[in-house]
Amino acid sequence: xxxxxxxxxxxxxxxxxxxxxxxxxxxxxxxxxxxxxxxxxxxxxxxxxxxxxxxxxxxxxxxxxxxxxxxxxxxxxxxxxxxxxxxxxxxxxxxxxxxxxxxxxxxxxxxxxxxxxxxxxxxxxxxxxxxxxxxxxxxxxxxxxxxxxxxxxxxxxxxxxxxxxxxxxxxxxxxxxxxxxxxxxxxxxxxxxxxxxxxxxxxxxxxxxxxxxxxxxxxxxxxxxxxxxxxxxxxxxxxxxxxxxxxxxxxxxxxxxxxxxxxxxxxxxxxxxxxxxxxxxxxxxxxxxxxxxxxxxxxxxxxxxxxxxxxxxxxxxxxxxxxxxxxxxxxxxxxxxxxxxxxxxxxxxxxxxxxxxxxxxxxxxxxxxxxxxxxxxxxxxxxxxxxxxxxxxxxxxxxxxxxxxxxxxxxxxxxxxxxxxxxxxxxxxxxxx
Amino acid sequence: xxxxxxxxxxxxxxxxxxxxxxxxxxxxxxxxxxxxxxxxxxxxxxxxxxxxxxxxxxxxxxxxxxxxxxxxxxxxxxxxxxxxxxxxxxxxxxxxxxxxxxxxxxxxxxxxxxxxxxxxxxxxxxxxxxxxxxxxxxxxxxxxxxxxxxxxxxxxxxxxxxxxxxxxxxxx
Numbered sequence: 001x002x003x004x005x006x007x008x009x010x011x012x013x014x015x016x017x018x019x020x021x022x023x024x025x026x027x028x029x030x031x032x033x034x035x036x037x038x039x040x041x042x043x044x045x046x047x048x049x050x051x052x053x054x055x056x057x058x059x060x061x062x063x064x065x066x067x068x069x070x071x072x073x074x075x076x077x078x079x080x081x082x083x084x085x086x087x088x089x090x091x092x093x094x095x096x097x098x099x100x101x102x103x104x105x106x107x108x109x110x111x112x113x114x115x116x117x118x119x120x121x122x123x124x125x126x127x128x129x130x131x132x133x134x135x136x137x138x139x140x141x142x143x144x145x146x147x148x149x150x151x152x153x154x155x156x157x158x159x160x161x162x163x164x165x166x167x168x169x170x171x172x173x174x175x176x177x178x179x180x181x182x183x184x185x186x187x188x189x190x191x192x193x194x195x196x197x198x199x200x201x202x203x204x205x206x207x208x209x210x211x212x213x214x215x216x217x218x219x220x221x222x223x224x225x226x227x228x229x230x231x232x233x234x235x236x237x238x239x240x241x242x243x244x245x246x247x248x249x250x251x252x253x254x255x256x257x258x259x260x261x262x263x264x265x266x267x268x269x270x271x272x273x274x275x276x277x278x279x280x281x282x283x284x285x286x287x288x289x290x291x292x293x294x295x296x297x298x299x300x301x302x303x304x305x306x307x308x309x310x311x312x313x314x315x316x317x318x319x320x321x322x323x324x325x326x327x328x329x330x331x332x333x334x335x336x337x338x339x340x341x342x343x344x345x346x347x348x349x350x351x352x353x354x355x356x357x358x359x360x361x362x363x364x365x366x367x368x369x370x371x372x373x374x375x376x377x378x379x380x381x382x383x384x385x386x387x388x389x390x391x392x393x394x395x396x397x398x399x400x401x402x403x404x405x406x407x408x409x410x411x412x413x414x415x416x417x418x419x420x421x422x423x424x425x426x427x428x429x430x431x432x433x
Numbered sequence: 434x435x436x437x438x439x440x441x442x443x444x445x446x447x448x449x450x451x452x453x454x455x456x457x458x459x460x461x462x463x464x465x466x467x468x469x470x471x472x473x474x475x476x477x478x479x480x481x482x483x484x485x486x487x488x489x490x491x492x493x494x495x496x497x498x499x500x501x502x503x504x505x506x507x508x509x510x511x512x513x514x515x516x517x518x519x520x521x522x523x524x525x526x527x528x529x530x531x532x533x534x535x536x537x538x539x540x541x542x543x544x545x546x547x548x549x550x551x552x553x554x555x556x557x558x559x560x561x562x563x564x565x566x567x568x569x570x571x572x573x574x575x576x577x578x579x580x581x582x583x584x585x586x587x588x589x590x591x592x593x594x595x596x597x598x599x600x601x602x603x604x605x
Contacts, residue, residue, distance in 0.1 A: 091503060091512045092552045121552055135460070136468045143460030153457055204460050215474050222549030223473070223556075229604045276474050281604075283477050283538050285545035292599060294530060298523035305603040409526065 014355035017348025017382045019330075020374035021355075084114055085183045094122025094221070097164070099186035102314045102333065108159070108360075108368035110189035112244045117251050118164050118187065120286075121221035124271055128255040131219065133201075133239065137277035140206030147241070147255050153196040156238060158261065159367045161335040163188035163307045165264035165291050171399065171414040176430040181317040184430070185418070188335070190368035193259045195240035198233050198275075207277055215282045216258055216267070217274040225274075226291075227281035228260060228267050232305075236261050239272060262337030262366040263305040264412075266291050293410030301410070307337035309396050310415040311344050311371070311388035322426035325379035330357070334369045336390035343389040344371040350383035350419065350433045351398070357386065365391075382422045383433050399432055475544035479589035482540065486584030487565025489572035495562050496569050499551050508532075508573050517573040519594060533574025537599055539591035543567045543583070564588070 014021045075082065082104045088096025098117040100110055110116075128147045136142035167187035170177040177184055207230070214233055217225040228237075238259040241247065248254040253270030260267040266286055281287060281303075293301040311334035316322055330348075334341045340363055345354040357371035371386070388396040397405075399416035421431040475481040496508075504510065508517035508531075519534040521527055528534065532542060547563040549555045558566065568583040576591060577583070583591075 089512065095552065121549065121555060134463060134468070134471055136463065136472065141460075142463040142465075142468050144463050145460050149459035149461075152459060200456070201460065204456065204458060217474075221555045222552070225474070225548075274471060276472065278474070278476070280476060282474050282544075283541055285541055285549070288538065288541055288599070289530070289532075289536050289545075294523060294528075294535075296524065298598065300523075300535070300599050301602050302599040303601045303604040407526075409528075 015353035018376040019348045099183045100189045101182040102186045103181045115189040116187045123251045124220045135205045135275045138208035138211035157194040161190045165412040168414040172408045180319045191243045193240040194242035195238040198237045211277040215276040216269045218269045219271040219273040225284045296407035309336035309388045309390040311386040312418045318430040320428045328375045330373040330375045334388040338392045339365045340391045341369040342391045345387045346373045347385045384420045477538045482585035483560045485560035486582045489569040489579045492565035492569025
């Protein structure tokens with residue numbers, strides 16, 4: 001096993017349940033041993049067909065010319081099973097979601113084709129030459145901007161997470177849902193978004209001092225609209241034209257979308273076509289009937305914009321199975337709509353004891369942060385948890401605390417600590433613990 | 434181009450303050466009639482509501498033809514959510530967040546019906562039809578009477594039962 005080749009002090013426990021000191025991850029020999037030992041350990045991985053003998057010194061790839069160039073690269077055929085899980089309305093196929101398969105991904109960037117989707121009535125077909133963004137209402141001069149015009153403005157790029165306000169809503173259920181982590185918590189993704197700072201366009205239109213909001217509208221079926229506070233729009237919002245270096249995908253708002261860093265997904269209006277500057281919010285359906293949270297006292301929280309600090313262990317996670325006891329890297333994602341992740345702690349004994357996970361650089365504001373921790377599984381049942389703290393000092397709450405405060409009818413903004421139970425046979429399941 | 438003019442031109446292009454001093458002005462002014470045609474925003478005080486109107490009695494036939502397939506007879510829910518009912522208080526764990534029990538503004542109902550419903554043909558209802566369907570759903574929820582005309586004047590005055598049920602968290 002990995003541990004036998006390194007000094008014993010690295011393998012001193014850091015907390016209960018087999019959590020090891022962070023230095024275990026820094027030991028070169030151990031990292032290599034871990035990566036190779038952990039990779040095949042999960043049952044159900046796709047079988048990669050190689051030559052019959054893995055030690056064949058002359059595999060066919062060495063002596064056969066390879067495939068020609070491709071105009072647009074695709075994932076390996078062996079990775080075809082890595083895809084978004086789709087949940088939609090049988091009567092309205094374009095009304096629903098698709099989840100990012102968080103369990104299958106590494107690092108902090110979500111491939112654009114695996115970015116989660118939430119559409120209210122499908123992905124519209126838009127001719128970029130005909131598309132216009134209109135800014136009107138409480139402005140000196142109503143304006144329209146073509147895509148060609150926007151391309152000429154100075155742009156900014158930001159690495160940002162984007163999370164649906166309804167992400168993780170199964171956490172409110174009375175019983176813990178059993179699904180892969182991506183199909184439970186995967187209405188969050190992380191991309192580099194590039195585009196024109198909205199403040200520049202607002203200044204060009206000349207915003208009236210009475211304006212406090214903009215009613216933002218998309219060009220999709222039903223013309224989804226929500227009100228966004230003007231101060232936020234001026235502070236750091238972008239009219240994004242690019243995602244991860246290429247033009248937006250159709251399902252991400254092509255040719256332009258609003259990016260509202262750290263705030264709930266619904267405000268990041270896709271297929272952006274209109275900003276109506278106003279003194280008051282419109283009280284549209286998606287800021288009154290929906291995207292509000294009913295509380296136990298019968299009132300509802302409204303305009304809950306900030307996605308609070310959250311973390312989840314992506315491996316090991318529900319529906320996976322550990323094949324052998326021994327060394328594993330616990331890894332996951334943390335993020336906060338208020339800024340940087342300051343700390344992620346992990347526990348292997350259900351929260352009785354905790355140790356700090358290693359935060360992988362870069363740690364950026366309102367962006368995914370990848371965390372890692374070393375774990376020696378004894379083969380006994382264990383309960384894994386992660387707990388994020390952001391730079392404002394906000395600490396991700398236990399589920400019990402969140403439910404005590406908000407009840408179970410709020411649907412949106414579930415950010416409690418997630419617990420994965422590892423059984424003695426290595427199966428991993430979702431538990432409330 | 435003389436060397437002096439070339440240097441001057443480069444200086445203008447490269448100066449960091451060029452944006453601030455001479456911003457791009459590539460937005461195209463829009464005539465008022467075009468703005469008016471695009472502007473479908475409806476506010477709780479009634480601004481933005483178009484001329485026209487309808488009653489619950491008129492709305493019933495439209496609802497049965499175009500809405501009940503998904504929302505069920507009399508708005509009691511089918512494949513799409515229930516729209517009617519306020520028997521169970523919002524404090525009860527088994528409550529339903531319907532138009533009558535939860536929605537704070539009747540103007541929102543007209544706006545959403547007109548822009549987004551029915552989902553297989555959003556935006557297809559006429560203004561009168563949207564007012565009539567809104568009137569019918571309000572009547573089923575016991576908020577207006579069957580003969581009440583819903584229009585730009587009456588709709589903002591409808592007192593929704595949950596008008597004061599919301600607390601603003603991240604914005605005033």
